[in-house]
Amino acid sequence: xxxxxxxxxxxxxxxxxxxxxxxxxxxxxxxxxxxxxxxxxxxxxxxxxxxxxxxxxxxxxxxxxxxxxxxxxxxxxxxxxxxxxxxxxxxxxxxxxxxxxxxxxxxxxxxxxxxxxxxxxxxxxxxxxxxxxxxxxxxxxxxxxxxxxxxxxxxxxxxxxxxxxxxxxxxxxxxxxxxxxxxxxxxxxxxxxxxxxxxxxxxxxxxxxxxxxxxxxxxxxxxxxxxxxxxxxxxxxxxxxxxxxxxxxxxxxxxxxxxxxxxxxxxxxxxxxxxxxxxxxxxxxxxxxxxxxxxxxxxxxxxxxxxxxxxxxxxxxxxxxxxxxxxxxxxxxxxxxxxxxxxxxxxxxxxxxxxxxxxxxxxxxxxxxxxxxxxxxxxxxxxxxxxxxxxxxxxxxxxxxxxxxxxxx
Amino acid sequence: xxxxxxxxxxxxxxxxxxxxxxxxxxxxxxxxxxxxxxxxxxxxxxxxxxxxxxxxxxxxxxxxxxxxxxxxxxxxxxxxxxxxxxxxxxxxxxxxxxxxxxxxxxxxxxxxxxxxxxxxxxxxxxxxxxxxxxxxxxxxxxxxxxxxxxxxxxxxxxxxxxxxxxxxxxxxxxxxxxxxxxxxxxxxxxxxxxxxxxxxxxxxxxxxxxxxxxxxxxxxxxxxxxxxxxxxxxxxxxxxxxxxxxxxxxxxxxxxxxxxxxxxxxxxxxxxxxxxxxxxxxxxxxxxxxxxxxxxxxxxxxxxxxxxxxxxxxxxxxxxxxxxxxxxxxxxxxxxxxxxxxxxxxxxxxxxxxxxxxxxxxxxxxxxxxxxxxxxxxxxxxxxxxxxxxxxxxxxxxxxxxxxxxxxx
Numbered sequence: 001x002x003x004x005x006x007x008x009x010x011x012x013x014x015x016x017x018x019x020x021x022x023x024x025x026x027x028x029x030x031x032x033x034x035x036x037x038x039x040x041x042x043x044x045x046x047x048x049x050x051x052x053x054x055x056x057x058x059x060x061x062x063x064x065x066x067x068x069x070x071x072x073x074x075x076x077x078x079x080x081x082x083x084x085x086x087x088x089x090x091x092x093x094x095x096x097x098x099x100x101x102x103x104x105x106x107x108x109x110x111x112x113x114x115x116x117x118x119x120x121x122x123x124x125x126x127x128x129x130x131x132x133x134x135x136x137x138x139x140x141x142x143x144x145x146x147x148x149x150x151x152x153x154x155x156x157x158x159x160x161x162x163x164x165x166x167x168x169x170x171x172x173x174x175x176x177x178x179x180x181x182x183x184x185x186x187x188x189x190x191x192x193x194x195x196x197x198x199x200x201x202x203x204x205x206x207x208x209x210x211x212x213x214x215x216x217x218x219x220x221x222x223x224x225x226x227x228x229x230x231x232x233x234x235x236x237x238x239x240x241x242x243x244x245x246x247x248x249x250x251x252x253x254x255x256x257x258x259x260x261x262x263x264x265x266x267x268x269x270x271x272x273x274x275x276x277x278x279x280x281x282x283x284x285x286x287x288x289x290x291x292x293x294x295x296x297x298x299x300x301x302x303x304x305x306x307x308x309x310x311x312x313x314x315x316x317x318x319x320x321x322x323x324x325x326x327x328x329x330x331x332x333x334x335x336x337x338x339x340x341x342x343x344x345x346x347x348x349x350x351x352x353x354x355x356x357x358x359x360x361x362x363x364x365x366x367x368x369x370x371x372x373x374x375x376x377x378x379x380x381x382x383x384x385x386x387x388x389x390x391x392x393x394x395x396x397x398x399x400x401x402x403x404x405x406x407x408x409x
Numbered sequence: 410x411x412x413x414x415x416x417x418x419x420x421x422x423x424x425x426x427x428x429x430x431x432x433x434x435x436x437x438x439x440x441x442x443x444x445x446x447x448x449x450x451x452x453x454x455x456x457x458x459x460x461x462x463x464x465x466x467x468x469x470x471x472x473x474x475x476x477x478x479x480x481x482x483x484x485x486x487x488x489x490x491x492x493x494x495x496x497x498x499x500x501x502x503x504x505x506x507x508x509x510x511x512x513x514x515x516x517x518x519x520x521x522x523x524x525x526x527x528x529x530x531x532x533x534x535x536x537x538x539x540x541x542x543x544x545x546x547x548x549x550x551x552x553x554x555x556x557x558x559x560x561x562x563x564x565x566x567x568x569x570x571x572x573x574x575x576x577x578x579x580x581x582x583x584x585x586x587x588x589x590x591x592x593x594x595x596x597x598x599x600x601x602x603x604x605x606x607x608x609x610x611x612x613x614x615x616x617x618x619x620x621x622x623x624x625x626x627x628x629x630x631x632x633x634x635x636x637x638x639x640x641x642x643x644x645x646x647x648x649x650x651x652x653x654x655x656x657x658x659x660x661x662x663x664x665x666x667x668x669x670x671x672x673x674x675x676x677x678x679x680x681x682x683x684x685x686x687x688x689x690x691x692x693x694x695x696x697x698x699x700x701x702x703x704x705x706x707x708x709x710x711x712x713x714x715x716x717x718x719x720x721x722x723x724x725x726x727x728x729x730x731x732x733x734x735x736x737x738x739x740x741x742x743x744x745x746x747x748x749x750x751x752x753x754x755x756x757x758x759x760x761x762x763x764x765x766x767x768x769x770x771x772x773x774x775x776x777x778x779x780x781x782x783x784x785x786x787x788x789x790x791x792x793x794x795x796x797x798x799x800x801x802x803x804x805x806x807x808x809x810x811x812x813x814x815x816x817x818x
Contacts, residue, residue, distance in 0.1 A: 147590050157525045319653070322579060323580045325657050404733065
């Protein structure tokens with residue numbers, strides 16, 4: 001593994017010079033601002049730009065990445081190159097070191113304001129598994145599934161930063177076999193391990209964004225936990241899709257990994273048969289060799305591989321905009337649950353437990369069908385970085401809290 | 410019909426003292442600001458508050474209603490009472506008149522920033538008609554339909570103000586009977602006549618909003634045209650619901666009618682059988698006696714009645730938040746297509762033409778299956794107002810433009 005940074009320990013832990021993800025942080029009594037992770041530190045870009053060490057576009061002192069994300073690829077690339085220079089050249093060390101803050105001394109906040117949130121369904125293994133479990137009398141894959149990356153809009157207002165408590169949702173659900181639906185806290189609360197990308201540069205209303213323009217519009221990647229109440233979802237979803245079974249919470253990781261950092265992770269995606277329509281074709285391979293881990297209460301329960309995804313991120317972008325719906329800065333696109341062919345590569349409890357029929361035994365000997373109050377779910381991921389390094393995405397974590405009563409009327 | 414306003418002609422046209430809807434307007438070279446419609450005029454609330462005539466909370470000089478909407482019901486009520494006083498008491502005429510601008514001299518802009526956009530499916534007639542047309546071999550009403558107000562999230566970023574050009578969407582669609590999907594401009598472009606409400610006061614994450622708290626959270630109502638590409642929608646919607654068939658454009662009216670103005674329009678809604686679960690019950694009748702009109706190129710083609718809706722607005726609000734998803738200021742909730750039992754009460758071409766099988770003859774003798782480039786669709790509505798008056802909602806209008814190619818790669 002190679003690193004040239006003078007930051008102590010930066011070669012370890014996946015936050016080396018090859019990564020440099022962006023986030024938003026604060027310290028008590030101070031305003032939120034933009035930082036970059038390097039080793040065990042946050043580099044304060046607001047103070048660094050105030051000191052004249054990086055180009056000051058006044059976007060780093062704001063409480064979100066949006067102002068920087070809208071600036072576009074030339075600015076992103078120039079800033080990344082400058083950060084590499086500052087963090088590798090010993091000659092800058094004395095001036096840059098005062099802007100490094102131990103990550104343990106800061107609170108990491110939501111990195112960007114979410115405009116719209118779209119959730120795809122792009123893992124063939126996940127689609128087949130859920131089809132078999134939820135629609136046992138139908139073909140597991142819907143007839144459109146290999147023709148287009150199926151997706152729906154989720155709730156942008158409940159995209160929360162890592163660490164936000166997840167309050168168990170209540171709602172209407174019908175237990176299979178029961179004639180009548182009932183109201184109550186969800187008894188089938190699940191996670192979904194996903195990877196998302198966020199748009200930086202808006203597009204023109206009425207004009208689609210070609211897959212080949214992915215790098216010009218997309219700022220970076222995050223890990224996503226698309227929390228799901230399966231009992232609510234199964235009862236409500238016909239004919240218009242998931243609504244309350246998803247809209248209570250979606251968690252994203254604190255650090256946004258730039259697209260440039262993941263170039264070395266690009267791999268050939270699974271063969272697509274039939275060949276997609278021209279607007280979904282992409283000249284470059286855009287599979288991404290991300291190795292995810294799902295942990296319940298600190299114990300690894302699944303290791304999904306993002307390289308197994310059938311539809312790639314540029315294809316998702318081209319599809320989501322083909323009707324002329326423009327991109328806004330902060331639009332978040334999640335992949336759908338990442339699942340692989342093996343049982344321990346499945347990215348949600350619906351699949352890991354066959355909808356609760358086959359409880360999952362955790363390494364500590366306890367069992368889970370679905371999540372219990374007090375459970376903490378953590379997603380993390382690693383990918384190959386430049387120069388043979390490994391880079392880290394995530395983590396995104398959340399703890400389940402008991403259901404709460406409605407507001408007083 | 411009663412009016413006490415000194416504004417000339419204010420008793421005519423539905424924008425009398427009983428209505429007083431809010432909007433955002435601008436004049437060339439001036440900043441957008443908040444106004445209220447009265448007769449043929451816009452009352453400039455920014456200049457009125459600068460002159461000390463209404464309470465100045467600095468929310469009227471902003472380019473959206475959001476700052477006023479978040480202020481809450483006591484502020485909304487106080488401001489409404491003050492406007493009635495100013496516009497009816499001749500003693501104020503001399504001081505208020507300079508703040509009246511002919512509506513023909515202003516541009517009406519999007520009245521509020523949309524946070525999340527939820528679209529319901531709450532007309533039983535519409536649900537049965539579309540079920541029969543789209544799923545002829547199934548029960549027209551899904552089994553959950555009378556248990557909960559079915560809904561999905563739409564795209565907030567493409568909610569456009571009345572008058573915005575509607576560019577025909579392209580996309581992937583499969584003609585029934587054809588084996589393969591194709592790419593191209595939608596050939597089944599439709600409108601949907603809907604009524605929406607917008608949240609002003611946020612709610613607490615994790616806590617549902619009871620139906621009885623509707624007036625404490627909801628600011629007002631708009632007309633909504635949920636443009637739909639039926640060929641795209643039908644091919645893409647399994648299993649996660651509509652996506653690109655809807656997300657290219659949704660138009661809303663320029664004027665937001667306060668909840669208070671519609672109190673006289675409240676009527677008993679259709680009987681609900683089975684009785685809904687307790688969280689969906691509402692002590693007050695919340696049917697709304699709104700008479701909608703749909704016009705194509707100025708010719709009325711349908712007259713849906715909102716009083717026919719099965720699920721009411723407070724029930725929709727209670728349902729959408731029952732899982733703890735909090736309200737944000739600017740959350741828009743649309744009713745779904747408003748359709749009645751008679752053919753001329755159907756609120757979309759899918760129903761009016763049986764998915765194109767039975768062309769609709771317009772009063773001018775031309776026929777339509779679906780919308781053609783150049784067609785203008787206008788929705789408007791009237792409701793009973795206070796003191797025996799009639800108040801106007803809307804209008805919301807949009808003209809269809811030809812499909813455009815994607816961005817250059």
